[in-house]
Amino acid sequence: MKNRIGVYICHCGSNISDYVDVEHVRELAEKVEGVILAKTTMFACADSTQKEMIEDIKSEKLDALVVASCSPKLHLETFRNVALRAGLNPFNYIQVNIREQVSWAHSDKPQEATIKALKLVYASIATVKHSKALKPIKIPSVNTVVVVGAGVAGMRAAIDLADMGSYVYIIEKEHFVGGRVSQWDNLFTTGETGREVISNIYNKIMAYENIKLFTGAQIVSKAGSVGDFNIKVEIKPRYFKPGAKVDPDKLEEVIQACPVEVEDDFNFNLTKRKAIYRNYPSEFPEIPAIDADHCTKCGICEEKCNDVDFSMKAETIEINAGAVLVSTGFDPYEPNKGEFGYAENDFVISLQQMKRLIELSPGELVFKDRKIKKIAYIYCVGSRQSEGPNKYCSRYCCTSAIYTALLLKEKYQGIKNIHLNRGIRTYGKQELLYNEASEKGDVFLQFDEGTPPKVSAENGQIKIKAEDILTAGREIEFSVDLVVLVTGMVPRKDNSIANIFKVPIGRDKFFNEIHPKLRPVETVIDGILISGACQGPKNIPESTNSALSAAAKANTLISKGDIEIEPKLAEIDEASCEWCDKCQVVCPYNAILKKDVNGKMVAEVNKANCKGCGMCLPVCESNSIQLIGYTDIEIESFIDTLAMD
Amino acid sequence: MDKGNNSGVKILVFSTEKISDPAIDLAGLLKMHYPPVVYTMIVPCSSAIKPRWIMHAFEKGFDGVFIAADGTDCPFSEKCTENTSEIVAQTHTIMKEKGMDAARLKMAAICSVCAEPFVKHMNTFVNYFSN
Incomplete structure (x- = not known):
């Protein structure tokens, strides 16, 4: 039994100590029998504290450690390593989540x-007294990663993973790659178009033998765990023969012949498209697709083009992977009907629609037969809502709106831009754009959330009334040709991937990492990583950085061929075991064998197969099975201490 | 020691390391409040809980025991729900023999993002004993 225990209680800045009297907990923990020292610390995870712990373990000859701080999911390994560096077995350590x-x-x-924190600390001290020194065990892992989403983040991560030697499957729901970036024309700061960015990455991907891309594909189920996931993917038929090379003129003729017309998501419903489509020439993969959800299979396209093949069926494939990287991106916020006149007034559109409109308007800027010269931008629509669900700032929209406004001035004659904002947030280098826009005559008015601009239609004109807080709340009224609502990012409407992988969702409804700074691309589900805008608003460089980080993390996890797991195996007490086979029947891993010990048949644990699930524990009528780390004495000591008044 | 506002009610939750405990963490992260008389104990899988541990908790003074089960998300076995239900049934039999209220032991599947259901379960469970 351990009797030289060190206890550390973390303030976590003020995250814990604002609500828990950590000094009181320390004072009482110090008095527990077997506790040699008890300390509070501002940040238990800080390097300086870790060093102090190591010195304490060595100088005080501590034989067990309790750290009361954040969730073990965040820092269990940190403090196990502290123990290891100090010469203490890492399994003689317990982390208490306070x-x-x-x-x-x-x-x-x-x-x-x-009171609760104190009881949990007491209970952990009682449990750690019974802890044993253990060695981790290893299980094999497959060096294959499934990347979900072929946007800029997913594809960039795939390249890095492939470079590091992993086999990568990219699963893209749409028939074409590129995600949101392919919808943008010129990008700040390089001036490259979104398509050029995507083309570059796609062409690189195609050169890798260890990257396999599936488009029109959706993950339908997941089984297994880190190192050994089994993932089922359903691939929709494209109804174009694989490798088809359709002459562009011929394709245009086929598209025109298609009688089905639907709203074009790619252009944010500014235009219509046919059931047979490609979003733009040379879109990747360079094979058009037929939208199975809307196609009536009238057969006109099949008659005109030999490459169309309606006999193609959906197929399901299974992938064995060690890790999964989710990069499913974002949706732009769609304003509600009537929000600043959206969907009620034809001349109120979103920023994303404006960006597509620029690309669709090569000569002059004409929208619904109106020549557009004077444009008002209303910022933070659907963002930074103190009352609504989207409390966060999407951070990219200020830059995107100003860049779009400057592009408009560059491309078309006589454009006047008026920016109605709630404080411009063009951080870093993007501040240069703000200066440039100001120098070029763009007008910036600032409004308060409580007094938003009012948009109304009068005699075919759009009138805007706003209170400018930069001029002491002066009311300004003017008319414009077009209103652009500067909208931010929201999580994808289709959230099925979160259900399949059980990715935690945060307060902002985006996917939630374990810790934004310490473990920014990992989720609480081992082997499931996240990157890009699916975990919160990010611009392209930020998305790419997080994708590279996730790729590195996935590689570290699975590339060694095995993964260290907890050495928490079942143990049989041969003296009390009376072979009954119940443990063998319930074990999902064939880890229980029958053996003869001096003529008595007893159970034996095959350590290579045991996963430490503990399913054999409750079925044993003679209570001859203990699970290391969850023995009766450990569990019952914990309960006894919690139950004490 | 002060027992707080729930008149000495004590609840023990068996949560599972990979599935339900992350949901309980998420509830905290989202600042979703539930009664502080709820104490969590982590196990690898809800099918690993021995009835004797549950009975031990009752004997030591816990009013209720809640099994935050893996359900169909169990990373170990598809039979987890069935196995955990069997543990609950066995324990209910023991409780019945001892004349105990079966409602003191509850089980519900709590997935890794089920923060809100967990909080609802806890509020209802604590209210049952408080009333």
Whole structure:
């Protein structure tokens, strides 16, 4: 039994100590039998604290460690490594979660939160006394990664993973790659178009033998765990023969002949498209697709083009992968009907529609037969809502709106831009754009959230009334040709991937990483990583950086061929075991064998097969099975201590 | 020691390391409040809970035990729900023999993002004993 225990209670800045009286917990923990020292610390995870712990373990000859701080999902390994560096077995350490499950969950009741924290610390001290020194065990892992989403983040991650030697499957729901970036024309800061960015990455991907891309494909189920996921993917028929090379003129003729017309998502419903389509010439893969959801299979295209093949069927494939990287991107916020006149007034559009409109208007800027000269931009539509669900700032929209306004001035004659904003957030180099727009005569008015601009239609004109807080709330009224609502990013409407992989969702409804700074691309599900705008608003460089980070993390996890897992195996007490086969029947891994010990048949654990699930524990009538780390004495000591008044 | 506002009610939750405990963490992260008399104990899988642990908790003074089960998300076995239900049934039999209220032991599948259902379960469960 351990009797030289060190206890550390973390303030976590003020995340814990604002609600838990950590000093009170320390004072009482120090008095527990077997506790040699108890300290509070501002940040237990800080390098300086880790060094201090190592010195304490060595100088005080500690034989066990308890750290009361955040969730073990965040720092279990940090403090196990502290123990290891100090010569203490990492499994003689327990982390008590007094942040997520105490201070944050009970921030409304600080006194009770302190009592709960204290009890959990007491219980962990009682448990760690019975802890054993263990060695981790290893399980094989497949060096294959499934990347979900062929946008800029997913494709960039795939390249890095392939370079590091992993086999990569990219699963893209749409028939074409590129995600949102392919919808943008010129991009700040390089001036490259979104298509050029995507073309470059796509061409690189095609050169890799260890990257396999599936478009029109959707993940339908996942089984297994880190190192050994089994993923089922359903691939929709494209109804064009694989490798088809359709002459562009011929294709145009076929597209024109298609009688089905639907709203064109690619152009944010500014235009219509046919059921047979490609979003732009030379879009990748360079084979057109037929939208199975809308196609009536009238057969006109099949008659005109030999490459159309309606006999193609959906197919399901299975992939065995060690890790999954989710890069499913974002949706632009769609304003509600009537929000600043959206969907009620023809001349109120979103920023994303404006960007497509520029590309669709080569000569002059004409929208619904009106020549557009004077444009008002209303910022933060659907963002930074103190009352609504989107409390966050999408961070990219200020830059995007100003860049779009400058492009308009560059491309068309006589454009006047008026920016109605809530404070411009063009951070970093993007500030240069703001200066340039100001120098070129764009007008910036600032409004308060409580007094948003009013948009109304009068005699075919759009009138805007706004209170400019930069001129002491002066009311300004003017008319414009077009209103652009500067909208931010929201999570994808189709959230099925989160259900399949059980990716946690945060307060902003985007996918949630374990920690934004310490573990920014990992989720609480081992082997499931996230990157890009699916985890929160990001611009292209930020998305790419997070994708590279996720690729590196996935590679570290699975490339060694095996993964270290907890050495928490079942153990049989041969003396009390009376072979009954119930443990063997319930074990999903064939880890229980029958063996003869001096004429008595007993159970034996095959350590190579045991996954430490513990399913054999409750079925054993003679209670002859213990799971390391969850033995009766550990569990019951924990319960006893929690139950004490 | 002060028992707080829930008149000495004590609830023990068996949560699972990979599935339901992340949901309980998420509830905290989202600052979703539930009674502070709820104490969590992590196990690898809800099918690993011994009835004797549950009975031990009752004997030591816990009013209720809640199994935040893996359900169909269990990373170990498709039979997890069935196995966990069997553990609950066995324990209910023991409780019945001892004349205990079967409602003191509850089980519900809590997936890794089920923060809101967890909080609802806890509020309802604590209210059952408080009333």
